[in-house]
Amino acid sequence: MGWLGLDDTDSLNGGCTTEVFHRLLNGLPEDAELGTPRLVRLWPFAQRRTRGNAAVAVEIRSNDEPALLNHLDRWWKNHIFPLTGDVQESTISERVQTPASPGMVWFSRPPDAAIYWAAVRGEVSEEDLPKPLRRWGGHGCIGATAAVAWPAMTFTWEAIAWRKNGANGPRFVDENTLLMLDAWPEVVFSRDPRRGKQLVAPRGVSPVLFGLRALSESTAERACRTLLNAEDTEEAMGWRVFQTNQASGDHLEGSIIGDVLALEVDSVRKHAMLTVSENTLIRVFAESGPVNALARWLMPGDRIEVRGLRHPDGSVHAEQMRLVESVPRARLRPLCPSCGHRMKSMGSGQGVRCPICKHRSGDDWVSVESKPPYESWVEPEVDGRRHLARPLEWRKNQ
Numbered sequence: 001m002g003w004l005g006l007d008d009t010d011s012l013n014g015g016c017t018t019e020v021f022h023r024l025l026n027g028l029p030e031d032a033e034l035g036t037p038r039l040v041r042l043w044p045f046a047q048r049r050t051r052g053n054a055a056v057a058v059e060i061r062s063n064d065e066p067a068l069l070n071h072l073d074r075w076w077k078n079h080i081f082p083l084t085g086d087v088q089e090s091t092i093s094e095r096v097q098t099p100a101s102p103g104m105v106w107f108s109r110p111p112d113a114a115i116y117w118a119a120v121r122g123e124v125s126e127e128d129l130p131k132p133l134r135r136w137g138g139h140g141c142i143g144a145t146a147a148v149a150w151p152a153m154t155f156t157w158e159a160i161a162w163r164k165n166g167a168n169g170p171r172f173v174d175e176n177t178l179l180m181l182d183a184w185p186e187v188v189f190s191r192d193p194r195r196g197k198q199l200v201a202p203r204g205v206s207p208v209l210f211g212l213r214a215l216s217e218s219t220a221e222r223a224c225r226t227l228l229n230a231e232d233t234e235e236a237m238g239w240r241v242f243q244t245n246q247a248s249g250d251h252l253e254g255s256i257i258g259d260v261l262a263l264e265v266d267s268v269r270k271h272a273m274l275t276v277s278e279n280t281l282i283r284v285f286a287e288s289g290p291v292n293a294l295a296r297w298l299m300p301g302d303r304i305e306v307r308g309l310r311h312p313d314g315s316v317h318a319e320q321m322r323l324v325e326s327v328p329r330a331r332l333r334p335l336c337p338s339c340g341h342r343m344k345s346m347g348s349g350q351g352v353r354c355p356i357c358k359h360r361s362g363d364d365w366v367s368v369e370s371k372p373p374y375e376s377w378v379e380p381e382v383d384g385r386r387h388l389a390r391p392l393e394w395r396k397n398q
């Protein structure tokens with residue numbers, strides 16, 4: 001008996017580690033008894049990462065471990081190793097892609113959880129890994145090991161269904177049934193209520209038909225069966241329920257509290273960049289919606305608290321923010337339309353000028369809403385969050 005982990009088998013334009021894993025589990029010898037499969041998301045900034053940066057693992061009990069390991073050897077050679085270096089020309093993403101470097105590990109018992117915490121909060125290299133009983137392949141062994149080591153202290157569930165072989169083009173997932181499932185209290189993140197958009201079926205090329213997230217295993221399973229049986233859902237190749245670290249908040253440790261020293265706003269995209277005390281740069285992307293709106297309202301002197309991930313470039317990418325205290329609001333000069341810095345007056349009746357790029361305009365003032373757009377913690381809308389992000393609403397109960 002032991003633990004199997006797998007990672008890095010997918011490329012941006014097709015393939016998915018969960019599907020490769022599903023086939024592997026279906027092909028195991030008859031006497032192999034499975035524990036609960038797990039889907040573990042890792043550090044989003046890892047240098048080499050797969051699309052959703054997720055690895056998978058499962059406990060397998062077998063009466064004949066040598067035979068099981070021989071079987072895994074053969075499976076690796078025939079079905080997984082051939083995926084190595086598979087980079088397909090991508091039409092859906094401009095992201096620079098590294099070739100798949102699948103990795104698979106077998107541990108008699110899960111290694112210390114420290115390797116999970118290291119891999120969900122930062123960069124881990126192959127030399128840092130605890131030694132498994134057996135390992136196959138390359139870089140993917142990092143995620144595979146982290147998935148086995150995950151202590152599953154905080155977790156949610158996801159039922160994933162895969163499309164039939166070769167299915168391509170638009171996905172058919174019964175919209176009415178999905179709407180009904182979204183009303184189940186234990187089904188989560190299935191719909192963006194603001195835009196009335198479903199969030200369970202991926203866009204683009206992927207063998208995944210849908211992924212339904214839930215607060216319990218039984219709800220994930222029941223919702224999945226209901227959706228698969230619905231009239232307008234296409235026939236699936238198979239499905240499986242995973243225990244996951246999605247929405248665990250495991251990637252974040254503590255928060256930053258500081259005074260805003262400067263604010264710049266990208267005039268086109270509306271991304272905000274805050275400089276807070278101790279020279280910390282905080283990026284608040286437009287995609288973070290309400291967090292970005294709060295950031296753009298801020299002024300030097302305001303005190304904020306931020307939860308976010310530190311990017312390798314040193315900046316913090318804000319995920320959740322709150323205003324601790326604000327300085328009194330007055331009239332302000334506008335932000336420079338070309339570089340985003342606050343314009344300055346050139347003297348009475350002389351108009352304003354950007355101190356950075358020297359852009360000029362008339363003697364303008366902007367009125368600043370004296371009330372912040374949000375009085376308490378804010379987070380992005382459901383479709384703008386990381387897989388790992390723990391919703392604010394759930395934090396209150398901890």
Ligand SMILES: [Zn+2]
Pocket residue numbers: 336337338339340341354355356357358359
């Ligand atoms: Zn300027």
